Each structure stands twice: as C-alpha cells, then as structure tokens.
Amino acid sequence: xxxxxxxxxxxxxxxxxxxxxxxxxxxxxxxxxxxxxxxxxxxxxxxxxxxxxxxxxxxxxxxxxxxxxxxxxxxxxxxxxxxxxxxxxxxxxxxxxxxxxxxxxxxxxxxxxxxxxxxxxxxxxxxxxxxxxxxxxxxxxxxxxxxxxxxxxx
Amino acid sequence: xxxxxxxxxxxxxxxxxxxxxxxxxxxxxxxxxxxxxxxxxxxxxxxxxxxxxxxxxxxxxxxxxxxxxxxxxxxxxxxxxxxxxxxxxxxxxxxxxxxxxxxxxxxxxxxxxxxxxxxxxxxxxxxxxxxxxxxxxxxxxxxxxxxxxxxxxx
Numbered sequence: 142x143x144x145x146x147x148x149x150x151x152x153x154x155x156x157x158x159x160x161x162x163x164x165x166x167x168x169x170x171x172x173x174x175x176x177x178x179x180x181x182x183x184x185x186x187x188x189x190x191x192x193x194x195x196x197x198x199x200x201x202x203x204x205x206x207x208x209x210x211x212x213x214x215x216x217x218x219x220x221x222x223x224x225x226x227x228x229x230x231x232x233x234x235x236x237x238x239x240x241x242x243x244x245x246x247x248x249x250x251x252x253x254x255x256x257x258x259x260x261x262x263x264x265x266x267x268x269x270x271x272x273x274x275x276x277x278x279x280x281x282x283x284x285x286x287x288x289x290x291x292x293x294x295x
Numbered sequence: 296x297x298x299x300x301x302x303x304x305x306x307x308x309x310x311x312x313x314x315x316x317x318x319x320x321x322x323x324x325x326x327x328x329x330x331x332x333x334x335x336x337x338x339x340x341x342x343x344x345x346x347x348x349x350x351x352x353x354x355x356x357x358x359x360x361x362x363x364x365x366x367x368x369x370x371x372x373x374x375x376x377x378x379x380x381x382x383x384x385x386x387x388x389x390x391x392x393x394x395x396x397x398x399x400x401x402x403x404x405x406x407x408x409x410x411x412x413x414x415x416x417x418x419x420x421x422x423x424x425x426x427x428x429x430x431x432x433x434x435x436x437x438x439x440x441x442x443x444x445x446x447x448x449x
Contacts, residue, residue, distance in 0.1 A: 163335075174331035181317075181325040182369060204368045211365035214358045215336060231385040 165222055169230030172220040175212050182208045183281070190274040199268045206265035206273075209280065213258035218251060240291040250290060254283040317376055323384030326374040329366050336362045337435070344428040353422045360419035360427075363434065367412035372405060394445040404444060408437040 163171070182205040189197045226241050228234060240247055257280045264276040317325070336359040343351040380395050382388060394401055411434045418430040 171332060171335040174328040174335070177328035178325060178332050178366070181328070181374075201370065204365070204370060207361075208365040208369045211358070211362040212332070215362045216355065216358060220335075 163220065163222055165224040165228050166230055168220040168222045168225045169228055169234045171230070172217055173230045173232065173234075175215070175217055175220075179209055179212050182206075183277075183284075186273075186277050190270065190277050194270070197270045199265075199270075202270070202273060203262075203265045206262045210258045210262035213255045218247075235293045235295065237291050237293055246290060250283070250287040253286060254280075257283040317374065319376055319378040319382050320384055322374040322376045322379045323382055323388045325384070326371055327384045327386065327388075329369070329371055329374075333363055333366050336360075337431075337438075340427075340431050344424065344431050348424070351424045353419075356424070356427060357416075357419045360416045364412045364416035367409045372401075389447040389449065391445050391447055400444060404437070404441040407440060408434075411437040 185205045186202060189202060221236070221240060225234065226236060226238055257276070261273070261276050261280050264273050267273075339359045340356060343356060375390070375394060377395075379388065380390060380392055411430070415427075415430050415434050418427050421427075
C-alpha cells in the first residue's frame with residue numbers, strides 16, 4: 142500500500158514537472174547516455190580494482206563512484222516516458238515491454254541499484270580498496286539484475 | 296612552471312592507467328554520453344529555475360546539480376585520447392583540433408567549468424533557489440566558454 146502511494150506521488154511529481162515534456166527519442170538518448178557514461182566509470186573502477194590493482198588511485202575511485210551514485214540518484218525513471226518503449230535514441234532501445242508494466246519488479250531492481258550505488262560512493266570515500274572491490278561487485282550484480290529482467294540481448 | 300609539472304604528472308598518470316586503452320571511437324562515445332546526460336540535468340534545472348519556478352524542488356535540484364558536479368569531476372579529459380580528434384562515437388565528433396594543441400586554453404575552460412559545477416552542487420544543497428539560479432547561469436557560461444572555443448557548429 143505504502144509503495145503504491147509513493148508511486149502515485151512520484152507519477153504526479155513527474156507529470157507536474159517539465160520532465161514530462163521530454164520527447165521519447167530524446168528520453169531514449171538521455172538514458173542511453175546515462176548508462177554509457179556510467180559504464181565508462183564502472184570500467185575505470187574495474188581497471189583499478191580487478192584488472193590492475195597497482196593502478197588503484199583513491200581520488201579517481203571516489204570520482205568514478207560519485208558519478209555512479211549521482212547517476213543512480215538522478216531520477217532516470219522519468220526518462221521511461223510513454224512512447225519510449227520502442228524507438229531510437231542514439232540507437233534502437235533495448236528495453237523490454239515489461240519495464241513499463243511490471244512496476245513492482247522495476248521498483249525492486251531500481252531500489253537495489255540505488256542502494257548499492259550510494260554505498261559504493263561511501264565505501265570509495267574510505268579509501269579501502271579491498272572493501273571497494275567487494276562493493277563494486279555488488280553494484281555490478283545490481284546492474285545485471287535489471288539487465289537480465291528488462292534489457293533485450295543484442 | 297607549476298602547471299607544466301601538473302600536466303606532466305597528469306599525462307603520466309593517464310598513460311600509466313588502463314584509461315589509455317580506451318579506443319578513440321569509444322572515447323568519443325563516452326564523452327558524448329557524458330555531455331548529453333549533463334544536458335538533461337541542466338535542462339531539469341532550467342525548467343525549475345527559469346521556465347517554471349513553481350516547479351522548483353530542492354531534492355531534484357540537488358540530484359541534478361550533484362550529477363553535473365560528478366561529471367565535471369570525472370576526469371573526462373582522459374577521453375580526449377590521441378586519434379579521437381576525428382571520428383564517430385554516437386555521431387561524428389564536433390571537437391576542434393585546437394583542443395588537442397592549445398593546452399593552456401583547455402586548462403582554463405576546464406578549470407572554470409569544474410569550479411562552477413562544484414559550486415553548483417554546494418549552492419543546490421542550501422535550498423536557496425534564487426542563488427541556485429545565479430549559479431546555474433554561471434555554469435551555463437562555463438559550458439559556453441568551451442563550446443565557443445572548442446566545439447564546431449552543427
């Protein structure tokens with residue numbers, strides 16, 4: 142019940158703002174951009190935590206983690222506007238139709254990602270590379286959780 | 296002299312990390328993504344600060360400002376890899392050749408943008424919409440400062 146109220150409030154907030162006016166093709170382009178730019182930052186973390194730990198750099202890790210958290214916090218849900226279930230942004234969207242219908246499952250993967258991404262920024266700030274590697278893995282799992290459910294294979 | 300030493304250190308840091316391995320077409324794609332996703336967030340701020348002040352929402356303003364600051368802090372300079380002066384990411388790059396040669400001018404616009412973007416996040420956190428509108432204008436000017444100098448017209 143509570144989550145339904147939150148969803149209703151959220152829908153109102155989005156509909157009441159200028160966000161609702163983003164065209165489907167722009168919305169697809171913006172979300173593809175957000176995910177692509179995050180993937181660059183995930184790649185930087187992977188390089189310094191997994192592939193080549195000698196290249197670990199605390200400031201760069203913080204910068205990458207903050208970008209990932211800020212993206213998670215940016216309200217990308219608003220970019221899944223009606224009509225953006227198909228179509229081309231930078232390229233054809235790979236979103237599955239279920240993302241627009243299965244709100245409970247969407248809420249679950251979105252909240253999981255949000256939680257792990259914000260934790261990533263917190264752990265990065267401590268400078269503990271080993272802990273960051275563990276948390277990086279959790280973020281990767283959260284990404285995958287959504288991809289498996291809501292993204293078509295290429 | 297000092298700035299030359301910093302540049303040299305920076306170049307070494309980049310060359311020594313996995314970042315140097317980003318292919319030109321991927322580098323162009325990542326930077327286009329970063330700018331496009333920032334522009335979505337600038338658009339959200341414009342909507343609530345300029346176009347429709349009644350829609351101002353502190354939490355959404357903070358989220359947008361944090362994304363812009365995190366992008367500014369993410370070290371996008373590393374995406375201007377050799378060979379990425381021409382070519383296609385999501386689309387043909389609009390970068391001017393001067394960006395790869397005029398290091399002093401690049402440093403100036405990059406530092407100006409970084410300063411204003413981080414200030415944006417600080418001002419957003421205060422919840423002062425009028426002050427945020429002023430700072431939003433300064434970020435826009437900093438964006439334009441780089442576009443005018445280093446981006447070709449479409």
